[in-house]
Amino acid sequence: MKDKMQEKEQNQEKNQRIEEIIRTYGDEILRLLYLYVKDLDTAKDLFQDTFVKVHMGLKDFRSESNIKTWITRIAINTAKDYLKSAWNRKVSTLSEYDTESEIDIRDENTRVEETVVNKDIRKNVRDAVLELKEEYKEVITCVYFLEMSVETTANQLSIPPGTVKSRLSRARSALKEILERRGLQ
């Protein structure tokens, strides 16, 4: 009986801890996943998978390394596994425009002109990032969105820092090209 009670208490503590972690790092992880998979619903599914993995590995996690870096790495690997899977290759994303409609409803009360302009630019930038090749997109996500250094990005993606720099340069050029094309339209 005592063992069961202790086990229950331990589980409750673990659940509380994971809830705290989700509230602290959840937003950033969800956005990161969205940047990878371009679909909010899929990103939410992967979000759950990511934090299940975090919960599983929490007892083995060494607190000497940064927990945010560790969770980000798990999220990136989860997203990459999803993109590699055969299921993802067959399913086409349909909810891209649904997200736009949600945004429209939320911003209903803001000034119409500002909203339209800002939305258009942000949409263009986000779409341009999502349009990038996988290897460029992950470098942009880490450096621009997660604001990681080149070394941290190299460590996170398990590639040399020189490769990160070269990929960043090519990604920048590609982004410029895409945005110029969109600005001209």
Next chain:
Amino acid sequence: MSEFDKLDNIHSMSDEEFDMFIKSELKSSLMEDIKVDEELICKTVQAIESREREDKLIFDTMDSTKEHTKVINFKRYIPIISMVACACFVVIAGSLVYTKIGRKTSDYAYMSSDGNSEGTKNDSFSVVEPGYNEPQEWMPESDMKDEITNSTQNNIQDSEDSNDIHIDGNWWDAEVDGMPEKEESSEQDGNEPENNESLMETPENEHKEEDNLPKKNILKIIFEIISSIFPLKDI
């Protein structure tokens, strides 16, 4: 510079300016649109709990599988154990059959004349052979010899007496004297040596026959086995 101007003049931006522009726009875009709500947190916690339950189930199943594996490991020794048991059974059965068929006369228990099983070799003993319903009483060899000697001497004496009567030719005298008739005496004369012979033969010859009986049985069984394997017709 307005937002539209920024977008139009991207090609003229430096790398640092471009980096700052992308960072701010990308972040603000994602921060406004994509947020973790309470529903997602609840779903994630539920997913974690269900996963825990699944893991526990798998863990329990693995435990039971380990126990099952132990049983299987034990089962691996069952053929060896059964083989050993069979070998023991064959040895025991073989020894029993051998003792039943091949036991010798010396193996029989000596029984004293009063029926006590703790008799010695010098006491009389009873032999129960298959086919004999009643035990035959035997005497020790020394007593038997004495008896044979005495009976032989008596017979010789009787024959001498009968000869005397015959020589005298006076049968009536003999009858008067209480002597047995000639026929009876002749019968006795004729039979007694035979009886003596049978008495002479009985203890030793029976021993020999009993010794030979199991050997004959064994030979008979061996012959039957050989004949069953190699029928005579074939030979």
